[in-house]
Amino acid sequence: MTRRARSRRIAAGWTTAALCALTLAGCSKGAVTGSAGTEVDTAAKPDTAAGRTPTTRPVKTTPLARLTGAHINIADGQTVGVGMPISVTFDHAIPAGERAEVERQLKVDADVEGSWSWVKDRDLLEGQRVDFRPRAYWTPGTAVTVRAGSGITRRFTVGRSLVATVDVRTHMMRVVKDGQTRNVPITAGAPGMDTWNGTMVVSDKATKVFMNSRTVGYGDAYAGYYYYAVHLTTSGTYLHQNPKANTYAGHQNVTHGCVGLATDGTARKFYDEVIPGDVITVVGSKDTVAVGNGYGDWNADWAQWRAGSALK
Structure with a gap:
């Protein structure tokens, strides 16, 4: 890996940038509704027909010359936080045998490992x-250019x-912003x-989100709008305003899985x-969020992350 554009490849497990429109799911670890308010069945799997005989004909596959059907989660010219991964999703699954070639067509130009x-x-x-x-969080001010094949370029x-x-045992959140800390x-x-x-x-975030238990x-248990909602997982975890926090913030955990903040501003x-x-x-909580449930990439250590690359 060179210092400039050290884009080795890896594979672990994880989810797309989120479905935060004005309607979304409940506040927990479960399913999430889509932007039109329809529920996404996160447990759904491709159908398999009982008794169907699989084809034995060899299937020819060719690498995607222009990475057709690729989408990048970051908009051109966007400013992002230090934890944002570059996430490329495809309209169809890339066969295991093609993934190394796909990675070779994904270029990251940045001074980062x-x-x-x-x-x-x-x-x-x-x-x-x-x-x-990156191996560690991005350095503030880093300029990044991403190229997916010859058809997509993003600069952010x-x-x-x-x-x-957030410490669920003390019921406090320590916010460190540019070296300044507040609780x-x-x-x-x-x-x-x-x-x-x-x-x-x-x-993403939205000033109000409809949540349905x-x-x-x-x-x-609940069905209504919650305000100042910061989206954390695809399964429906938010950090948002919650009237119950006016009484319980700093003292007791009472939500259905989200992190609640008071309505006093x-x-x-x-x-x-x-x-x-x-x-x-x-x-201080239980059950670590999966790498694929939102942008959970940082829950894999560096060795695990690198091991997920198709380029060995």
């Missing part, structure tokens, strides 16, 4: 997503650093509905300063 890794996205098939991340910039750590009272998932542990990266298996202040790519790490 990094690697590609094939990620099993929560809502996609194996081989439909490959991510690039890494902005200021914002890393927040914010929070309420997290109640016992049995615990907030995901581990590192999540902000995929039925979509995540919690019956009629606390939630809006955090919402206003957060950008996609900022890092939210939850400690």
